[in-house]
Amino acid sequence: MLRERRRWGAGRTLLWMGGAFAAGCIPSGRLVTRALTGRTLEDIGDGKPGSANVARSVGWKPGAAVLALDAGKAYVPATAARLTGAGHGAVAAIGISAMLGHIAVVKGRGGASALGAAYAMDPGMTAIASVELLGGFALHGNAQAAAVAAVSLPLISLALHRQPRRALGPLVVTTILLAARLKGSPGAGWPDSPAVLWRRFWVDRDD
Numbered sequence: 001m002l003r004e005r006r007r008w009g010a011g012r013t014l015l016w017m018g019g020a021f022a023a024g025c026i027p028s029g030r031l032v033t034r035a036l037t038g039r040t041l042e043d044i045g046d047g048k049p050g051s052a053n054v055a056r057s058v059g060w061k062p063g064a065a066v067l068a069l070d071a072g073k074a075y076v077p078a079t080a081a082r083l084t085g086a087g088h089g090a091v092a093a094i095g096i097s098a099m100l101g102h103i104a105v106v107k108g109r110g111g112a113s114a115l116g117a118a119y120a121m122d123p124g125m126t127a128i129a130s131v132e133l134l135g136g137f138a139l140h141g142n143a144q145a146a147a148v149a150a151v152s153l154p155l156i157s158l159a160l161h162r163q164p165r166r167a168l169g170p171l172v173v174t175t176i177l178l179a180a181r182l183k184g185s186p187g188a189g190w191p192d193s194p195a196v197l198w199r200r201f202w203v204d205r206d207d
Contacts, residue, residue, distance in 0.1 A: 007085065008085050013086070016090070018097070023074075024074065024102040024105070029054045051063045051067035052142065070112035070113050070116070071116030073102065074102075075095070075117065078116075078117055078121070082120065092121050098113050111146055117169075121170065122161075132149045132152060143204040151178075155167075188206045
């Protein structure tokens with residue numbers, strides 16, 4: 001395994017990162033909505049491309065499908081890389097690249113892709129964070145649950161492995177997720193007051 005990881009190399013990692021970024025650019029929510037309704041998310045929802053908006057606008061089953069597809073955009077390439085010899089750092093970089101593609105091109109928050117990337121990095125860490133998510137969903141605090149789960153990822157990794165280097169990937173995932181949330185919707189601009197900052201972080205609303 002050590003030889004395989006040495007042979008993996010930076011060039012191969014960059015190539016896989018490019019492929020993962022391209023996968024992240026696939027607008028799953030818009031494609032599923034168009035296929036099922038013939039309309040756009042802007043026509044029937046709030047325009048956000050994530051699974052939550054699809055679930056509200058089209059139905060929970062299409063929303064669940066979009067959640068799985070968006071998570072898979074990060075999970076599949078990162079896991080495939082691990083199976084072919086990539087180390088923890090390369091797996092994290094590949095999963096994160098898919099997240100960045102989703103955020104930069106699809107203009108989503110990247111939550112589902114982050115879930116897929118995190119699961120590829122560390123299934124145990126993600127399983128614990130998922131308990132937080134499910135508990136929040138049960139209490140109808142979806143935005144709050146996502147915030148808590150995101151912040152806890154690197155802390156869970158440290159608690160499980162006692163290896164700071166293993167927590168770097170989850171820390172980057174957390175940073176990207178929070179930055180996307182704090183930036184708000186396209187055109188909203190960065191927060192101009194502590195109140196707006198807190199509202200975006202805790203309830204994921206622009207104002």
